[in-house]
Amino acid sequence: MPDISYPLAERTLPNGLRVLVSEDHTVPTVTLNIWVKVGSRDEVVGRTGFAHLFEHLMFQGSRNVPSGEHFSSLLAAGGRLNASTWFDRTNYFETVPKGALELALWLEADRHSRLLDAVTQENLDNQRDVVKEEKRQRYDNAPYGNAMRDVYATIFPEGHPYHHPTIGSMADLEAATLADVHAFFAQHYGPNNSVLTIVGDVTEAEAFELVERHFGPLPPTATRRVEGAMPPLPPLTAPVRFEHRAAVPNDRLYLAFRLPADGTTDFLAAGLALDILGGLSSSRMVERLVRTETIATGLSAHPMGLAGGVSLGIISVDVLDEVDPAVVERAICEELDRFAAHGPTEEELEAAVAETERSWLSALAGQDERADQISHYAALYDDPGYLNSFLDQVRAVTAAQIHEAATAYLLPQQRAVVAYLVEPDAGGSESPGDLTSVQAGVAQ
Amino acid sequence: MSTDLGAPTAAQPVAQPETGSQDRPVALPRPEVTPAEPFAVPVPIRHRLDNGLTVLSYDMPGQYIHSLRLAIPVPVHQEPVDKEGVATIMARTLDEGTARHTALEFARLLERRGVALGAGVGESGLSMDIDVAKRHLDYALDLLRQCLTEPAFPQDQVERHVATRLAEIEQERSVAGHRAAAEFWSTYFDPTARASRPVGGRAETVATVTRDDVVAFHARHIAPDQATLVIAGDFGGIDVIDSITRALGGWTAASAYQAPPPRPSAEVASDRARIVVVDRPESVQTEILVGCPGPDRRVAGGWAPYPLLGFLLGGAPTSRLDALLREDKGYTYGVRASFRPRRRDGVFHTSGSVRADATVDALRLLLGVLDDAREGFTAEEVQHGVRYLTLTAPGRYATADAVADEAAALAYDGLTTEFTGHTLRELAGMDAERVGTAYRRFVDGQWTVVLVGDAAGFIDEIRELGRAAVTVVPT
Numbered sequence: 001m002p003d004i005s006y007p008l009a010e011r012t013l014p015n016g017l018r019v020l021v022s023e024d025h026t027v028p029t030v031t032l033n034i035w036v037k038v039g040s041r042d043e044v045v046g047r048t049g050f051a052h053l054f055e056h057l058m059f060q061g062s063r064n065v066p067s068g069e070h071f072s073s074l075l076a077a078g079g080r081l082n083a084s085t086w087f088d089r090t091n092y093f094e095t096v097p098k099g100a101l102e103l104a105l106w107l108e109a110d111r112h113s114r115l116l117d118a119v120t121q122e123n124l125d126n127q128r129d130v131v132k133e134e135k136r137q138r139y140d141n142a143p144y145g146n147a148m149r150d151v152y153a154t155i156f157p158e159g160h161p162y163h164h165p166t167i168g169s170m171a172d173l174e175a176a177t178l179a180d181v182h183a184f185f186a187q188h189y190g191p192n193n194s195v196l197t198i199v200g201d202v203t204e205a206e207a208f209e210l211v212e213r214h215f216g217p218l219p220p221t222a223t224r225r226v227e228g229a230m231p232p233l234p235p236l237t238a239p240v241r242f243e244h245r246a247a248v249p250n251d252r253l254y255l256a257f258r259l260p261a262d263g264t265t266d267f268l269a270a271g272l273a274l275d276i277l278g279g280l281s282s283s284r285m286v287e288r289l290v291r292t293e294t295i296a297t298g299l300s301a302h303p304m305g306l307a308g309g310v311s312l313g314i315i316s317v318d319v320l321d322e323v324d325p326a327v328v329e330r331a332i333c334e335e336l337d338r339f340a341a342h343g344p345t346e347e348e349l350e351a352a353v354a355e356t357e358r359s360w361l362s363a364l365a366g367q368d369e370r371a372d373q374i375s376h377y378a379a380l381y382d383d384p385g386y387l388n389s390f391l392d393q394v395r396a397v398t399a400a401q402i403h404e405a406a407t408a409y410l411l412p413q414q415r416a417v418v419a420y421l422v423e424p425d426a427g428g429s430e431s432p433g434d435l436t437s438v439q440a441g442v443a444q
Numbered sequence: 445m446s447t448d449l450g451a452p453t454a455a456q457p458v459a460q461p462e463t464g465s466q467d468r469p470v471a472l473p474r475p476e477v478t479p480a481e482p483f484a485v486p487v488p489i490r491h492r493l494d495n496g497l498t499v500l501s502y503d504m505p506g507q508y509i510h511s512l513r514l515a516i517p518v519p520v521h522q523e524p525v526d527k528e529g530v531a532t533i534m535a536r537t538l539d540e541g542t543a544r545h546t547a548l549e550f551a552r553l554l555e556r557r558g559v560a561l562g563a564g565v566g567e568s569g570l571s572m573d574i575d576v577a578k579r580h581l582d583y584a585l586d587l588l589r590q591c592l593t594e595p596a597f598p599q600d601q602v603e604r605h606v607a608t609r610l611a612e613i614e615q616e617r618s619v620a621g622h623r624a625a626a627e628f629w630s631t632y633f634d635p636t637a638r639a640s641r642p643v644g645g646r647a648e649t650v651a652t653v654t655r656d657d658v659v660a661f662h663a664r665h666i667a668p669d670q671a672t673l674v675i676a677g678d679f680g681g682i683d684v685i686d687s688i689t690r691a692l693g694g695w696t697a698a699s700a701y702q703a704p705p706p707r708p709s710a711e712v713a714s715d716r717a718r719i720v721v722v723d724r725p726e727s728v729q730t731e732i733l734v735g736c737p738g739p740d741r742r743v744a745g746g747w748a749p750y751p752l753l754g755f756l757l758g759g760a761p762t763s764r765l766d767a768l769l770r771e772d773k774g775y776t777y778g779v780r781a782s783f784r785p786r787r788r789d790g791v792f793h794t795s796g797s798v799r800a801d802a803t804v805d806a807l808r809l810l811l812g813v814l815d816d817a818r819e820g821f822t823a824e825e826v827q828h829g830v831r832y833l834t835l836t837a838p839g840r841y842a843t844a845d846a847v848a849d850e851a852a853a854l855a856y857d858g859l860t861t862e863f864t865g866h867t868l869r870e871l872a873g874m875d876a877e878r879v880g881t882a883y884r885r886f887v888d889g890q891w892t893v894v895l896v897g898d899a900a901g902f903i904d905e906i907r908e909l910g911r912a913a914v915t916v917v918p919t
Contacts, residue, residue, distance in 0.1 A: 004508065024506075026504075026505060026506045026842070027838050027839065027842040028480065028481045028483065028838055029838050029839040029842065059761070063468075063471065064471045064474070068761075068762060068767075068771065071760060071761050071762050072762045072828070075760055075762060075828070075831075075832045076827075076828050076831045076832060077477045077831070077835065078480060078831060078832060078834070078835020078836050078839075079836070080836055080839060080840075095839045097477075097480040097481075097835050097838065098480075099477050099478035099479060099480055100477045100478075100480075102475035103474070103475050103476075103477050105475075106471065106472065106474055106475050109471065110471050113468050113469075114468050114471065125774070126771065126772070126774045127774075128774075129773075129774025129775070129799075130770055130771075130774055130776075130777060132799075133729070133774070133775065133776050133777045133797065133798070133799055134777040136728045136729045136797070136799070137729060137776075137777050137797045138777075140728050140729075141620060141727060141728050141729045141797065142619065142620075143615070143618040143619065213472065214472060217469040218468070218469065219468070219469075247618075248618065249611070249614035249615045249617065249618045250611055250614065250615070280551075280555050281551040281554070281555060282548060282551035282552040282554075282555050287548055287551075290604075291547060291548065291601075291604065294600075294604050294607070297607065297608045297611040297612075298608070318611065320607065320611070321610075321611065347552065347556065350556050351552065351555040351556045351558075354555065354556055354557050354558030355555055355558050355560075356558075357558050357577060358509060358558035358559075358560060358575065358576065358577055359558075359560075361508050361509045361577060362509045362575060362845070365507055365508070365509055365843040365844065365845070366842060366843045367839075367842070368839075
């Protein structure tokens with residue numbers, strides 16, 4: 001495999017802002033991507049969902065930018081932009097024609113340092129309403145929409161930073177105040193708690209000069225989050241489960257496992273094990289449950305990398321109508337046992353690595369995703385060069401390491417099961433409305 | 445629930461918010477944007493193999509993953525009416541075993557070199573997608589050849605995919621957006637039109653599909669002479685036409701093959717201008733879908749105003765619909781509007797989910813925005829949208845998969861990305877007068893409206909709006 005090698009230059013400004021630049025002159029555009037080291041894991045009791053609500057307010061104006069103008073001025077300059085919030089971070093990004101890079105930097109610098117002048121009760125109330133509709137649309141009014149929330153609540157203990165979902169709860173969103181906005185900004189937003197990446201049609205020298213011009217004068221006001229401080233969370237020692245009866249179209253099971261934190265060889269090995277078990281079309285569980293025994297209509301497995309001492313592995317399976325979900329769960333557990341006993345074959349390892357290579361290279365094909373990966377591994381793992389070394393690391397994982405990871409992290413007794421089961425008298429075709437009810441056992 | 449609103453933690457600030465900005469340095473003057481370089485949408489090199497297969501190739505240096513898209517204009521309206529969905533089952537079983545390999549063996553062959561292969565059927569026809577690392581291109585092409593020319597359609601795999609599609613139909617029904625779309629098409633089109641029914645078939649038709657049906661459909665409709673293969677990626681050091689010729693040059697039509705007849709125009713229902721409520725008790729949101737006839741890409745006066753109109757009305761938080769319904773009212777996470785071309789004619793679609801108790805006001809305001817737009821757009825609005833659509837083009841067509849997707853979508857319509865380039869040039873010279881005229885040409889206030897939500901909460905007031913006849917159907 002001819003190795004990819006994207007250029008990468010790095011500088012840390014005196015105020016603590018870490019800046020990464022990767023030149024790419026194939027297209028006359030530039031991506032600006034900023035990771036702030038704050039996510040839903042940093043939220044406090046009673047304010048779940050706040051990191052994400054705050055992210056929305058970042059589009060409502062800052063000292064020199066009237067409400068709505070961040071969007072409109074970048075759109076008019078040919079920018080595509082958005083932001084997102086996740087457990088470990090919040091990211092802000094835009095891809096613009098290169099002639100608009102300085103405008104983008106100016107807009108970002110203004111909101112990342114001078115946001116609070118423009119925040120009003122009216123903006124907060126409006127974006128709170130928007131976020132509540134986002135929650136309803138994506139989670140509460142969708143079949144299985146809250147299943148992942150239930151997975152987090154079941155596998156992570158009460159009080160653990162990953163126990164609650166990024167979208168938060170309606171009650172907590174309702175409770176957010178302007179004072180919360182001010183405090184959150186003061187604590188988390190500032191150059192010393194952020195990483196800024198530029199990828200595209202600009203020279204390293206130009207990029208550093210522009211970033212220094214607009215971000216250099218900003219004081220290091222944030223409380224810098226130290227990575228690697230969350231203690232490891234070991235695997236479960238006995239199965240736990242949460243069952244939810246609802247008007248879903250078919251029974252669906254989520255089997256979740258605590259994996260090692262991302263950025264480690266153990267995590268890579270566990271991720272490859274999940275691919276081999278259920279992540280590929282030729283995977284063992286797909287072959288057995290979906291193709292041969294036809295007791296499931298679909299099965300997928302994937303790792304979800306997290307930085308705080310633990311990651312998640314998820315196997316989800318749609319149970320064929322009239323098949324007992326217990327039969328499906330038992331078959332999955334048998335495959336986990338079988339894998340733990342014998343490990344992968346060379347052919348399986350080859351497929352898992354090949355699929356990882358393709359999806360990684362596809363992801364890096366665009367400047368926007370490339371910038372996001374650079375920020376990601378710089379912000380959370382102090383390893384911006386990860387985009388160039390990742391495939392070598394994956395290829396270096398041995399069958400023995402995968403086998404070992406499976407016996408350490410993917411045993412049946414280490415599973416948390418969330419079952420969404422068809423309500424007996426509802427059939428598969430009723431309203432999903434009652435999915436919004438929060439069941440006993442889901443604590444937020 | 446442990447949510448405890450009465451126990452603020454240390455992070456809760458005191459009652460008086462601090463201003464927090466006194467110590468922040470003053471911003472530099474707002475920078476000017478320097479003009480963008482001229483951009484040309486990638487255009488293909490066109491090649492035709494002796495068997496009739498059209499190849500459109502896009503050399504894109506630095507794109508290590510090659511994207512291949514095979515577009516075959518399979519006419520779904522030719523599916524037997526009691527077997528609708530057979531084309532979809534055929535597409536999904538093309539890689540479930542070939543003359544030489546079982547389904548599992550074939551899956552392993554694909555994955556051991558990281559070949560991502562997908563196949564599906566849409567309104568326009570069959571599509572097969574491959575993404576593969578450049579060094580495995582020949583390997584992937586050989587597997588594509590096997591799927592196309594010697595699929596085995598094993599009985600058990602056909603049965604499995606029928607069962608999977610039946611489960612999928614139930615899943616789609618449970619998702620408000622899907623349910624709204626299905627109800628929209630059945631209301632908007634005349635019942636005689638294939639387009640009034642799901643492309644993938646209904647439960648009663650899919651359930652009857654057999655292996656023989658799949659085999660027959662494949663023999664009758666899958667052939668190279670109307671097909672287009674798009675390939676985009678870094679071609680440095682390789683000859684992609686030579687590779688494609690070696691792999692697919694021997695692909696020929698079966699004796700049962702019938703070239704597709706002209707596609708019939710889908711008839712719009714004479715009573716399409718009405719409101720249909722799909723009743724879902726206890727829904728916390730209402731899904732709204734509103735539509736009316738729109739143009740196809742060959743519309744007199746040109747296609748260019750229509751992507752612009754979609755952006756101005758429902759393409760961003762600054763667009764008219766979101767400015768009102770999201771940023772002002774807070775009723776929704778977002779409302780999207782777009783003109784969707786079909787081979788002949790098209791549809792103008794607007795959709796979004798709104799808070800259940802705001803359903804009536806949201807619909808009233810939404811229709812108001814769409815109706816008021818008949819009065820036209822300001823020069824400033826038009827300029828804003830033109831700049832967005834033209835200046836984002838380099839980024840939107842920067843990757844192999846994006847170019848291949850665009851080229852394949854156009855191939856069904858007998859076009860290439862030259863059309864995309866033409867549209868962008870037309871857009872650059874657009875003025876408000878043309879935009880307003882283009883909108884009024886299709887939008888006359890006669891809307892097909894579908895609402896999926898808790899009817900009891902809004903049905904009387906929806907009737908009182910007096911927009912159109914209202915019917916309620918079960919979910």
